[in-house]
Amino acid sequence: MSLDLDDRQRAMLQEMGVRVWLPQAAAPVVLPAAQAVMQPARMAAKPVVASAPEKTASHARITAAETPSALHLRPEGIDGMDWPALQQAVSGCQACKLCADRKNTVFGVGQATTEPRAAPRADWLVVGEAPGENEDRTGEPFVGQAGQLLDNMLKAIGLDRRNKVYIANVIKCRPPGNRNPEPQEVAQCEPYLRRQIELLQPKIILAMGRFAVNSLLQATLPDVHKLPLGKLRGQVHSYQSAGRNVPVIATYHPAYLLRNLPEKAKAWADLCLALDLMRQEAPQNRPAS
Numbered sequence: 001m002s003l004d005l006d007d008r009q010r011a012m013l014q015e016m017g018v019r020v021w022l023p024q025a026a027a028p029v030v031l032p033a034a035q036a037v038m039q040p041a042r043m044a045a046k047p048v049v050a051s052a053p054e055k056t057a058s059h060a061r062i063t064a065a066e067t068p069s070a071l072h073l074r075p076e077g078i079d080g081m082d083w084p085a086l087q088q089a090v091s092g093c094q095a096c097k098l099c100a101d102r103k104n105t106v107f108g109v110g111q112a113t114t115e116p117r118a119a120p121r122a123d124w125l126v127v128g129e130a131p132g133e134n135e136d137r138t139g140e141p142f143v144g145q146a147g148q149l150l151d152n153m154l155k156a157i158g159l160d161r162r163n164k165v166y167i168a169n170v171i172k173c174r175p176p177g178n179r180n181p182e183p184q185e186v187a188q189c190e191p192y193l194r195r196q197i198e199l200l201q202p203k204i205i206l207a208m209g210r211f212a213v214n215s216l217l218q219a220t221l222p223d224v225h226k227l228p229l230g231k232l233r234g235q236v237h238s239y240q241s242a243g244r245n246v247p248v249i250a251t252y253h254p255a256y257l258l259r260n261l262p263e264k265a266k267a268w269a270d271l272c273l274a275l276d277l278m279r280q281e282a283p284q285n286r287p288a289s
C-alpha cells in the first residue's frame with residue numbers, strides 16, 4: 001500500500017499522536033474488495049452545514065411525564081422520504097423518551113448538493129454513537145473534543161467534514177448524562193440512519209465505536225455484539241443498502257481513543273485500510289447477494 005503524505009497531513013498525524021507507519025499487511029478481508037460496490041465519483045458541490053432544526057410548536061419541550069412510549073409516534077413512511085422530509089421527521093420525532101430533554105436533534109453534517117431535495121454529497125460516511133452536550137446544544141455531530149480528534153483523523157487522510165464526507169450518529173438525540181443509548185432507543189432511531197444511508201449512497205462507511213458497529217453489521221454479522229471491537233477492526237465488512245453492498249470499516253470511537261492513546265495507531269491503520277479500499281478501482285454496481 002502506498003500512502004503519500006504531505007507536510008500538513010504529517011502535522012495532523014502528529015496532532016493525533018500517531019507516528020507515520022504503514023500496516024505490514026492488511027488484516028483478513030471479509031468482503032473481497034471486488035465485491036464492495038463503488039459508485040462513480042459525483043461532482044463536487046458547495047459545502048453546506050446541516051443546520052440545527054428550528055424548534056416549532058410540534059417539537060416544543062415535553063416533560064418526562066408526557067413522554068410518549070408508543071412506537072407509532074415515529075413518523076410512517078421513512079423508507080420513502082427524501083432528504084428534507086427525513087430531516088424534518090427527525091427534528092419532530094417523539095418515538096422515545098430522549099425527545100423529552102433534547103435541545104436539538106442532531107441529524108448530521110456534510111456537503112450539500114445544489115440539486116433541490118437531494119442528499120448531501122458523501123463518498124465517505126462516518127457513523128458515531130449519539131450526541132453529547134455540545135452536539136445537543138449546536139445540533140451538529142462531533143463538535144466536542146472527540147469531534148476535534150475526528151476532524152484531525154479526517155484531515156490526516158485529506159478529508160474534512162464538509163467535503164465528500166457525511167457524519168451522522170446512530171442516535172439523533174442526546175442520552176441524558178451521556179449514558180449509553182438503550183436498546184429501545186436504538187431500535188427507534190435506526191430507520192433514520194438506514195434511510196440516510198440509502199439516500200447518501202456512500203462508497204464507504206466508517207463505523208466508529210460499539211454502537212455504530214453493532215447497528216450497521218447486525219444484519220450481515222448476527223453475532224457482531226458478541227465479538228470484541230478489536231476483532232472486528234482491520235477487516236472490510238459489508239452493509240446492504242438498497243440492494244447494494246457498502247463496505248464498512250469498524251474502528252474505535254474517537255472518545256475511546258482520547259482515553260486510550262496507544263489505540264490511535266490502530267485507528268490510523270483502519271483509516272489506511274479504508275483509504276486503500278477507496279483507491280482501488282471502483283467495481284461496477286453489483287446487486288447484493
Ligand code: URA
Nearest residue numbers: 128129130131141142
Ligand atoms: N460522540 C458521538 O458518537 N457522536 C457525536 O456526535 C459526538 C460524540
